[in-house]
Amino acid sequence: MIEVCSVSKYFGEKQILHNINTQFEEGKVNLIIGRSGSGKTVLMKCLVGLHSPEEGKVLYSGREFHNMPDIDKQKLRTEMGMVFQGAALFDSMTIGENVAFPLDMFTQMSDGEKNDRVDFCLECVDLQNVNSLYPAELSGGMKKRAAIARALACNPKYLFFDEPNSGLDPKTSLLIDELITKITHDFNTTTIVNTHDMNSIITIGETISFIYQGFLEWTGNSHTILSSDNHNLNDFIFAQPLVQRIKK
Amino acid sequence: MLRKGFITIGDYFIFLNKVFSKPAKWSIFLKKWVFEMDAMGIGSMLIVSIVSVAMGSVITLQTALQIESSWIPSWTVGFTARTSIVMELCPTIISLLLVGNIGSRITAEIGSMRVTEQIDALEIMGINPASHLVLPKVFASIIVNPILCVFSIAFALLGGYLTVWITDCVSTYNYIDGLTYCFRVYDVIYAMTKTTIFAFVMSTVASFYGYKIDGGALELGKASTQGIIVSSFIILILNVVITNIML
Ligand SMILES: Nc1ncnc2c1ncn2[C@@H]1O[C@H](COP(=O)(O)OP(=O)(O)OP(=O)(O)O)[C@@H](O)[C@H]1O
Ligand SMILES: [Mg+2]
Numbered sequence: 001m002i003e004v005c006s007v008s009k010y011f012g013e014k015q016i017l018h019n020i021n022t023q024f025e026e027g028k029v030n031l032i033i034g035r036s037g038s039g040k041t042v043l044m045k046c047l048v049g050l051h052s053p054e055e056g057k058v059l060y061s062g063r064e065f066h067n068m069p070d071i072d073k074q075k076l077r078t079e080m081g082m083v084f085q086g087a088a089l090f091d092s093m094t095i096g097e098n099v100a101f102p103l104d105m106f107t108q109m110s111d112g113e114k115n116d117r118v119d120f121c122l123e124c125v126d127l128q129n130v131n132s133l134y135p136a137e138l139s140g141g142m143k144k145r146a147a148i149a150r151a152l153a154c155n156p157k158y159l160f161f162d163e164p165n166s167g168l169d170p171k172t173s174l175l176i177d178e179l180i181t182k183i184t185h186d187f188n189t190t191t192i193v194n195t196h197d198m199n200s201i202i203t204i205g206e207t208i209s210f211i212y213q214g215f216l217e218w219t220g221n222s223h224t225i226l227s228s229d230n231h232n233l234n235d236f237i238f239a240q241p242l243v244q245r246i247k248k
Numbered sequence: 249m250l251r252k253g254f255i256t257i258g259d260y261f262i263f264l265n266k267v268f269s270k271p272a273k274w275s276i277f278l279k280k281w282v283f284e285m286d287a288m289g290i291g292s293m294l295i296v297s298i299v300s301v302a303m304g305s306v307i308t309l310q311t312a313l314q315i316e317s318s319w320i321p322s323w324t325v326g327f328t329a330r331t332s333i334v335m336e337l338c339p340t341i342i343s344l345l346l347v348g349n350i351g352s353r354i355t356a357e358i359g360s361m362r363v364t365e366q367i368d369a370l371e372i373m374g375i376n377p378a379s380h381l382v383l384p385k386v387f388a389s390i391i392v393n394p395i396l397c398v399f400s401i402a403f404a405l406l407g408g409y410l411t412v413w414i415t416d417c418v419s420t421y422n423y424i425d426g427l428t429y430c431f432r433v434y435d436v437i438y439a440m441t442k443t444t445i446f447a448f449v450m451s452t453v454a455s456f457y458g459y460k461i462d463g464g465a466l467e468l469g470k471a472s473t474q475g476i477i478v479s480s481f482i483i484l485i486l487n488v489v490i491t492n493i494m495l
Contacts, residue, residue, distance in 0.1 A: 050368050077374030088365040102373050105272055160372075 001026050002047065002158065002190055007056035009039075009046055016042050017053065020216045022209045027188040029181055029204045031195055034211035035236060040194040041085060041162055043211065047192065048082060048160060049073065060158070078106050081151030082160040085194075087143040089135040095122070095146050096131030102154045121149040124183075126175060141168045148176065152183065159183065161193040165200060173197065177204050196236075198243055201225065210236070263456050266378035267386065277384060284388035288350050289395065296396050297403045299345055303337055304329070304404030305411040312417040322418045326426020329408050331435070338400045339439045340487055343446035346393060347479050351454035354385055355475040358458030359468045367459070382455040386448065393447035394440050401439070438494050445490065446483045453479040 002024040009017040016039050024030040032040050045051040047058055049065060058065045060076060068076070089098050099118045103109055109117065122130065125145035135143055144164065151159060161180065165173035181204050184191040195201065201208065205222040212232045220228060225237065226247070238244050271277035308329045315324050358381055361367050370377040405427060412423040457475035461467045 045368075048372055050371065074374040074376070077372055080372055080374075082369070082372045084365045084369060086365055088369040090366055090369075091360075091364075104276060105373065105375060 001061060002192070003059040003062075004043075004047070005057050005059065007043070007046055007053045007058065009042055009051060009053045016214050017046070018214045020056070020211075022216055022219055024190055024192050025207060026190045027184065028206040029184050029191045029193060031193050031201060031205040031208045032211060033195060033201055033205075033208060033236070035196065038211045039214045040211060044082075044160055044162055044192065044194055048077075048080060078102075078154065079157040080160065081154065081156035081158070083144070083147045083151050083162060083164055085162040085166070087135070087140075087147040089143055089147055089150070091135055094132050094134055095127070095138070098135070098146060099150045099153050102150065106154060117153060118149075121152045122146070124152060124179060125149045126172075141172055144168065145172075145176070148179070155187065157189055159189045159191045161191070161195075163194050163196075165195070165197055170199070173199070180204060198237060198240060201237070212236075259460065260453070260456050263378060263459060264452060266376060267382045267452065267455070269376055269379050271379060271383060272375055280384035281387055284384050285392050288388055288392045291353075292346060292349050292392075292396055293399070295349060296342060296345065296400050300338065300342070300400040300403035301407035301410075303341065304333060304407030307332055307337065307404070308408035308411045308423075309415070309417070312412075312415075322422040323426035323429055325412075325418045326408070326423040327429045328426075330405065330427045333404045333408070334401055334435050334439055338397050338404060339442040339446070340483070342397055342400045343393065343443060343450065343483055344480055346389075346396065346447075347450050347454075347476055347483065350389065351450045351479055352472050352476055354451060354454040355458040355472045356468060358382070358455055359461045359471050360465075362459060362461045363463075363465055363468060378455075378459060382452070382459070385455060386451045389447040389451040390444050393450070394443045397439060397443040441494065442487065442490055445486060449482050449486065450479050453482065 004020050004022050004024075007017055007020045008015065020043060032043060034040050042051060046053045047065075049058075052066050057067075063076075065073070065076070089095070090101065093101065096115075096118055099121050100114050103114050103117060107114075118131065122128070125148050127142060127145050127149065130138065130142065130146065135146070138146065144167065148161070148164065151161075159180075164180065165176050168176060177200050180191060180193060183189060193200070193204070202222050202225075205225070208218075208220055208222065208225055209216055210218040210230070210233050218228060218230045218233045225233070228234065238247060308325065311328045311332075312325045315328070358367075361381070367377045367381070370380060408427075409420065409423060412418055413420050454475045457471045457478070461471050
């Protein structure tokens with residue numbers, strides 16, 4: 001479980017996050033939703049320590065993350081997997097090497113075991129015959145999926161996805177959503193997903209935190225979200241004509 | 249402005265502290281080290297040899313023109329050319345050349361990793377990105393640059409020899425005589441020490457400017473230029489300091 005206690009984040013004078021309080025549960029898919037520019041990515045980066053919040057704290061199973069000694073931080077991080085909005089694959093390595101990289105660094109696996117693990121992870125995201133290609137040779141969606149495979153490699157306990165299905169077609173997007181749910185339930189990971197994809201919100205959101213201009217406006221789940229009376233949230237989810245029609 | 253300068257210097261030392269920590273896995277460090285040495289060494293060989301031959305030839309010509317007097321022995325040309333080549337030209341000029349060549353490549357490589365969040369990805373995995381990326385480069389450059397410097401000295405002397413042979417300003421026999429006259433090992437040690445220190449400055453400053461990029465691809469070009477200017481400047485200052493200490 002990850003608890004976020006009164007987190008505020010500034011960039012210079014500008015306050016991006018305002019006193020965020022929420023928690024992300026183990027074995028569940030936890031969504032952070034909100035419009036573009038609302039602060040989802042910044043919040044996620046505060047969670048994993050890429051940004052340090054000026055106020056408040058982040059607790060991993062009760063342990064405060066930002067005050068940990070570097071050694072403990074690094075250790076905890078070997079239990080994290082993160083998929084960045086732009087995939088962030090290592091350009092200089094092939095896809096196979098990218099996925100094997102965390103295994104190289106942190107396990108004593110033999111080459112055979114590593115290859116099996118890499119193939120398994122790539123299969124999970126429905127990528128075949130790409131092991132020897134470089135990231136530049138892949139499409140945007142394939143890069144995203146390769147990045148997911150890399151995040152899965154070390155069996156993480158905490159998984160972070162920053163817009164995993166932006167830039168994917170509806171079918172692949174569905175596949176990724178299913179995959180995220182499956183991994184979370186099979187391995188009991190604490191999964192946190194940034195998204196503004198309505199489909200994901202309705203289908204995989206076991207807990208949902210809605211961020212509006214840096215404020216946490218609403219928390220709930222995929223069942224309660226359609227009947228909420230928060231004005232900003234309704235604006236957000238019923239923005240698309242299709243959803244409006246469903247509501248009627 | 250001054251305050252910003254001090255903050256940058258402070259950041260640089262904090263960065264160095266991060267770079268010089270034990271690699272997470274030695275086998276990977278060694279692999280990257282060898283790879284970097286290969287990339288740096290082979291990649292710079294051609295330009296270093298061309299510049300060195302040209303430099304050696306010009307220095308020899310210049311020296312020969314200055315010392316055209318019958319009461320100065322003609323081996324002086326070779327001797328003077330050798331001394332300037334070994335002690336000053338090769339260590340300093342080649343180091344500056346490599347700043348433009350290897351240094352800018354380092355800044356661009358690390359900077360683009362920063363811009364595309366690859367460094368963040370390393371950090372999330374529990375890896376110290378500074379040490380993982382930069383340490384192999386630093387160790388590679390302090391091996392490769394002195395080797396390139398030795399090559400450069402050889403090529404410069406060769407350039408001088410060819411010039412003498414073609415223009416016949418002094419006899420080749422006298423030139424060789426001058427090259428070998430009163431040879432001091434200390435000169436070479438001095439040159440290698442300088443090159444090694446310059447290599448350290450080049451690789452760490454270039455990495456630092458790439459690593460601290462904050463923003464988009466536009467910053468990348470700026471950081472590259474800044475890295476070159478700052479490391480060249482430091483090298484020139486250190487050159488004076490080291491020369492004062494060692495000679
Ligand atoms: N490094 C930074 N320096 C300054 N401001 C930043 C930085 N990163 C983000 N911001 C600002 O923080 C705000 C929130 O950005 P963030 O990237 O979290 O949005 P987001 O919710 O992830 O949007 P999207 O859905 O488009 O990815 C934006 O207004 C942005 O300008
Ligand atoms: Mg974002």
